[in-house]
Amino acid sequence: MRSKMVGRGVLLDIARWKGVDWLEDGYGITSSDLNDCAKAQGVEVRKGDFVIVRTGHQERCLSQGSWVGYAGGDSPGLAFETAYWIREKDIAAICADTWGCEVRPNETTEAYQPWHWVVIPAIGISMGEIFYVKELAEDCARDKVYEFFFVAPPLHLPGGAGSPVNPQAIK
Numbered sequence: 001m002r003s004k005m006v007g008r009g010v011l012l013d014i015a016r017w018k019g020v021d022w023l024e025d026g027y028g029i030t031s032s033d034l035n036d037c038a039k040a041q042g043v044e045v046r047k048g049d050f051v052i053v054r055t056g057h058q059e060r061c062l063s064q065g066s067w068v069g070y071a072g073g074d075s076p077g078l079a080f081e082t083a084y085w086i087r088e089k090d091i092a093a094i095c096a097d098t099w100g101c102e103v104r105p106n107e108t109t110e111a112y113q114p115w116h117w118v119v120i121p122a123i124g125i126s127m128g129e130i131f132y133v134k135e136l137a138e139d140c141a142r143d144k145v146y147e148f149f150f151v152a153p154p155l156h157l158p159g160g161a162g163s164p165v166n167p168q169a170i171k
Contacts, residue, residue, distance in 0.1 A: 004153075005050070005092075005093070005126065005150075005151065005152040005153050005154060005165065006149075006150070006151050006152075006153070007048055007049065007050055007092055007149075007150055008046070008048070008049050008050065008147060008148075008149070008150065009049070009050045009051075009052060009147065009148045009149065009150025009169055010038070010043055010045055010049050010050070010051050010052065010146060010147050011041075011052050011054060011133065011136055011137060011140050011146045011147075011148075011169075012034055012037045012038055012041070012045075012051060012052070012053050012054070012146075013037065013041065013054045013137050013140065013141065013146070014029055014033055014034075014037050014053060014054060014055060015054055015055055015056035016054070016137060016141060017036075017037040017040055017041070020056070021056050021059065021060070021063075022055060022056025022057055022059055022060040022076070023055045023056060023057070023076035024076060025069075025073075025074035025075055025076060025104070026074055026075075026076070026103065026104070026105060027055075027076040027077075027103065028076075028077070028078070028079030028080075028103040028107065029053065029055070029076065029077065029078050029079055029082065029103070030079050030081060030082065031079075031081055031082050031084065031085035034051075034053075034082065034085055035085075038146075041140075041144075041146045042144065042146070043146040043147055045089050045091065046089075047089065047090040047091070048090070048091065048092050049089070049091045049092060050091070050092050050093045050095065050150040050152070051089075051091050051093070051094050051095065052095045052096070052128075052131060052133060052136075052150075052169075053078065053094070053095065053096045053097070053101075054096075054097055054133045054137050055075070055076040055077065055096060055097055055098055056076075056097070057070070057075050057076060057097055057098045058070075058097045058098075058130075058132055058133075058134070059097075059134055070099055071099050072099065073104065074104045074105055075098045075099065075100070075103070075104045076098065076103060077096065077098050077100065077101055077102045077103035077104060078094070078096070078101055078102050078103060078115060079102075079103055079107065079115075080102070080107050080108075080114060080115050080118075082115070083115060083118045083119050083122075083123065086119055086123055086125055087123050091125070092125075092126065093125060093126040093127060093128060093152075094119070094125060094126075094127050094128075095127060095128030095129070095131050095152075095167070096128070096129060096131065097130070097131050097132065097133050098129065098130070099129055099130055100113060100116070100129055101115070101116075101127050101129055102114075102115035102116065103115075128152060128165065128167060131167060136148075136169050139171065143171075145171065148169045148170055148171045149169070149170040149171075150167070150168070150169055150170075151167070151168045151170070152165040152166070152167035152168070153165065
C-alpha cells in the first residue's frame with residue numbers, strides 16, 4: 001500500500017511568533033513553544049494534521065549567502081520532549097525547514113539524533129525535512145490563516161524508508 005500524504009496542514013511559525021527572522025542554532029523548540037505558537041496564531045493542531053514548523057534556518061542561509069553547516073551542522077529544531085507532544089496530538093507528520101527537524105547539537109551525547117530514534121520507529125510518525133516555507137509563512141502572516149490543504153506524495157520505493165517529495169500547501 002502506498003502512503004497517502006494528503007490532508008490538513010498547519011504552519012507553526014515559531015520564528016515569527018518569537019519576533020525574530022530565524023531561531024539561533026541550538027534552540028530547542030519545546031512542546032510549550034508549539035502550543036503557545038498555535039494559540040497565538042489562532043489555530044488548533046488536530047489528530048491527523050501535517051504540522052510544519054518554521055525556524056527560519058533556510059532563510060538565514062540564503063540571506064548570508066552560505067550553506068556552511070546547514071547539512072549536518074548545528075541548527076534550531078524540535079527538543080526531545082516534543083516526542084510526547086507528537087504522540088499526544090496524534091499528528092500524521094511533522095516537517096521543518098531544517099535538515100533534520102530536531103535540535104542540533106543533540107540534547108544528549110549518548111545517541112546521535114535521539115529524537116529520530118523515538119518519533120520514527122516508536123511513534124511511527126512521518127517527517128519532512130528541508131522544507132522551504134518562506135512564502136507560505138508570509139502568506140499565513142498576511143491573512144492570519146495558518147491552515148491549508150497539504151499534499152506531499154512520496155515516490156513509490158519498495159522497501160525504502162524515505163523518499164523525496166514535492167510538498168504543496170494550497171490555501
